[in-house]
Amino acid sequence: MQHKVDQPLQKYESVFSEGVGTLKGHKADLKVKENCQSSFHKLRQVPYVLCPKVEAELTRLEKDGILSKVEYSEWATPIVPVIKRNGSVHVSGDFKVSVNPVPCAQQYPLPRIEDIFANLAEGKHF
Numbered sequence: 335m336q337h338k339v340d341q342p343l344q345k346y347e348s349v350f351s352e353g354v355g356t357l358k359g360h361k362a363d364l365k366v367k368e369n370c371q372s373s374f375h376k377l378r379q380v381p382y383v384l385c386p387k388v389e390a391e392l393t394r395l396e397k398d399g400i401l402s403k404v405e406y407s408e409w410a411t412p413i414v415p416v417i418k419r420n421g422s423v424h425v426s427g428d429f430k431v432s433v434n435p436v437p438c439a440q441q442y443p444l445p446r447i448e449d450i451f452a453n454l455a456e457g458k459h460f
Contacts, residue, residue: 372408
């Protein structure tokens with residue numbers, strides 16, 4: 335039984351490895367609303383007691399290649415520090431005020447469960 339579990343884990347080792355993964359070779363194509371304006375929001379005050387932890391986390395994210403410093407940008411969103419159970423800090427962006435209102439929503443409606451069951455009603459093998 336353990337062999338059946340270990341085999342896919344070894345085959346797809348990169349998927350189950352620790353750390354942050356990367357997606358290379360794909361380019362995002364986001365459609366935005368016509369005449370949208372760039373949105374620059376100033377930072378929110380971080381509690382003084384969290385400043386060293388937030389600074390350390392931002393430095394780590396930059397060192398790991400997840401974030402990069404920029405001199406100028408027309409887009410900016412405030413960060414939100416979240417304290418984890420172990421006392422460390424997770425830094426997240428509050429994109430609801432900057433980026434989230436801009437993209438055109440692509441609709442991919444999910445089928446209703448009633449429709450799925452109706453299609454399966456005459457089935458003999460599942």
